[in-house]
Amino acid sequence: MSKFISGRIAKFIAAAGICSRRQAEKMVLQGRIRIDGQTINTPVITVTPENVVEIDGKIISLIEQTRLWLYYKPVGLITTHHDPQNRPTVFEALKPYLPRVISVGRLDLNSEGLLLLTNSGTLAQELESPKNNFARVYKVRAHGKVSSLITYIIHNKSRPLTIDNITYTPKSIRLISEGGTNSWFEVILTEGKNREIRKIFEYFSLKVNRLIRVKYGKYDLGNLKSGEFKEVRV
Structure with a gap:
């Protein structure tokens, strides 16, 4: 089961595998997050698994288990969920095979090789953090x-x-x-x-x-x- 007990809203959203904490904080400031039916405008709010959290009107749930995949990204795919130029993305290519995942860092369109994918925004942030010096x-x-x-x-x-x-x-x-x-x-x-x-x-x-x-x-x-x-x- 999820290890999340209580914490700031951005940590909750990351633990649900939606995005990183930084991206979650931006969602809050954009007015996209509701807690127990109330829209919030600050990330300085603590929640527990008992709270009902919504993003863009959709209730989100904590992930049951943190998972990680190694993926050989081919040339020609970009590492983003939404591309304004409608170029093929990593996440579209993997959608039939994996649950919703977040990439750890990026590889550009013309680069290939190892891309880490996880269902946990918390793990993604940990692996990307400069202090860990990976x-x-x-x-x-x-x-x-x-x-x-x-x-x-x-x-x-x-x-x-x-x-x-x-x-x-x-x-x-x-x-x-x-x-x-x-x-x-x-x-x-x-x-x-x-x-x-x-x-x-x-x-x-x-x-x-x-x-x-x-x-x-x-x-x-x-x-x-x-x-x-x-x-x-x-």
Whole structure:
């Protein structure tokens, strides 16, 4: 059964697997949440499982058990529930097979590999939290001359990079193989800034043409093939 006993409304909504606490707080401020028939306008409200909580008029219930899936996200799917451009999404692809799930972080349209999916907003927030410092490991294929990036790796690997006023601090970048005009690298990050790897490589005049996440914290892609998923113990 759910471990939720009492807590702030955003924690309740996350425990119900609807979204993260931050997103739940936004819903409250948008006037979308009712408790026992009353619309609320502040997230500073404590609820218990006995309260009736509604989102957009629909009663929500706590999940019975926290679950987690590993999914090999293919190229061409975006990690969002609603896309204004009507592009195919991860959640549409998985809807026939899984209950309502939340992604842990994102992979952009042209990236592939390991995406964690859970029915618990609380677990998603825990796995995404910067304070937990979970390593994300990527295999990256890039086109171009590697000399300037190799120089950075050798001489300045612990120095943060500032690109367009944004500071990036990759944990490590390692050349795996070099052949012809394409080279493979292993990149390890502990934070998930938007398009971080692509921007770092572009800074060194390299164009990423394949990006695969192979590990997130203790979870790895293993033998999963594109589009496959499996449930694992939390």
